[in-house]
Amino acid sequence: MSEYKMHILVCGGPGCSASKSEQIAANLRSHLQQEGLEKEVNVVLTGCFGFCEAGPIIKIMPDNVFYVKVQPEDAKEIVQEHIIKGRMVERLLYTEPSNGKKTPLDTDTDFYKKQVRIALRNCGIIDPENIEEYIALDGYKALATCLTEYTPEKVIEIVSASGLSGRGGAGFPTGRKWAATAKSKAEQKYIVCNADEGDPGAFMDRSILEGDPHSVLEAMAIAGYAVGADKGLIYIRAEYPLAIHRLQIALDQARDRGLLGKDIFSTGFNFDIELRYGAGAFVCGEATALIHSMEGLRGEPTMKPPRTSDKGYLGMPTNVNNVETYANVPAIILKGADWFSSIGTENSKGTKVFALAGQIKNVGLIEVPMGITLREIIYEIGGGMNGGKKFKAIQTGGPSGGCLTEKHLDIPIDYKSLSDAGSMMGSGGMVIMDESSCMVSIAKFYLDFTVEESCGKCTPCRIGNKRLYELLDKITQGKGTMEDLDNLRNLSHVIKDTSLCGLGQSSPNPVLSTLDNFWDEYVEHVKEHKCRAGVCKALMKYEINPEVCVGCTACARNCPVNAIKGEKKQAHQINQEACIKCGTCMEKCKFGAISIK
């Protein structure tokens, strides 16, 4: 195989493939073929580039030029202009929001400048369906090194010294987990990968599995060697069909090459991995519930101890880590614990992948060193708020996390400072909100999710969360009392203290953090029956200003429930009892006579 002169990398992540990136790749290939260039230019469908806001993205190497919002029809122009004539296609270049300049190099953009990619190191570079490309970038070398040069104790020592901790949410030190499973004596041990990513808005694990599945397989084999297990299981939700498909291909290729199976690297070490599908229940992200689900039982958690490292899958010692945690391991083995622990802060080492969502300019997937501030993430990487609106809150950690405000923007992000501030790292979802978000409704949204996802085994979580939801609903209806606010807080603490597993212990966090940080807004809902963001419909009132209204009847004719009355050329009135607050009248009024009160 001769060397390709050029590579066109097309993002095959979930967002870009929904916008037809596979069609873009196919069109590029066919145009290249028409020009007789298919042997010189290689089209690769890669994993997620992360910059989903600007998708579909393609990147041309070695020129290092990246094009954004590419359509399948653009393929011809890209081949004709860029590939053949060497001229950049100006209109497809990315425009930096901060200075309005066209920016051809992705490394020059604000979005990528501050990122450090460890877990996502291969995403967007390699073809995830080709094991050889993973090997070409030092894939499976960490496994080979461990098996041939290190004792299992030494492997655990390196992982411990690196300071790597669980990326699924709780942040338990990975080395300690491995050591505990290694210490347990049993005939059979298991390595489990938790790919049951359940936080609304989080898609980092999915991106890693879709973009670089071998990094997880390799790390699981390393963990197997370290703790003395020869069997691995990946618990993945059936809602991730592409990730499952690519994992299956990766498993087949790894077995084919002898990198999984018997006698790996001729060292007598055996390890193989099976996939287990979950039905997408949030509680199954909890290790004991996950294990019960894999055993074919109901996905319900059990009391700890015993920890899974003593009694896990089928009663045997089991090491459970999250996808992103595993993805860091091969890099740590190859580059050393010192390298990894030099990145990040005193207490939190390495990097973290976050999914940026909400009302900011650049939504997408980012990997940043621990210790970066929320301000840097929102205003530099995220490009600031959309539509010039004002920042109000950032929700981190999903349904178990909390809402932070302006005053928290300069705290360095690590496990401890986030939990001190009343939120948590979680699996890495970040939802950024502007002044058009009502914080009571946000808390209600997350409670709605937890009520739905509570497994029902323990009373505080099953009944307590439901009651919390009802209180919040009452407040958004304008029927809340100050006593309700006290009850919200008391009940939240009871649920936190008495629930069986992490789900219930953290589910009141969105309520508590909004009570702490947005107390005024709760009081406004209760005392003034007012929702300043205009989100709570029951508290909204559309009113017609009789001095501005000319009586054109446009509003009355368009009202779906005939709630507007008035004579032609006379000021109209809205019957508040009948009004369903759909906002149609305000849209239809050409004179700006209707406003929300």
Added chain:
Amino acid sequence: MAQIKTLADLQAVKERVYATMKTRVEGFDKNLPQIRIAMATIGIQAGAKEIYDYFIDQTDAKQIKAIVMQTSVIDDGNQQPVVVKVTMPDGESKIYENVDKKTADAIIDSLKA
């Protein structure tokens, strides 16, 4: 597929495949001379594609380390018709006009030293 049983096996796969991916991962090597062939309409009409292929084959055959790439009109476009611009790592550049296979050989040989 052949099984990978030793670190050396793994290294062999790595080296073979990495060679095909090098430009993708590293971008241009800034320490190599760059040979740009003008491939605008006139250049292509006058056979620039053939010269481009010839450069690729010959640099490979003579084992000259250089980046061969296509570009559009070179500088102001006054030169005709097959134009080649050679840029050395120190930034110095030279433009050749009416390049045919003979001139191409001379250019490649000049990079040998």
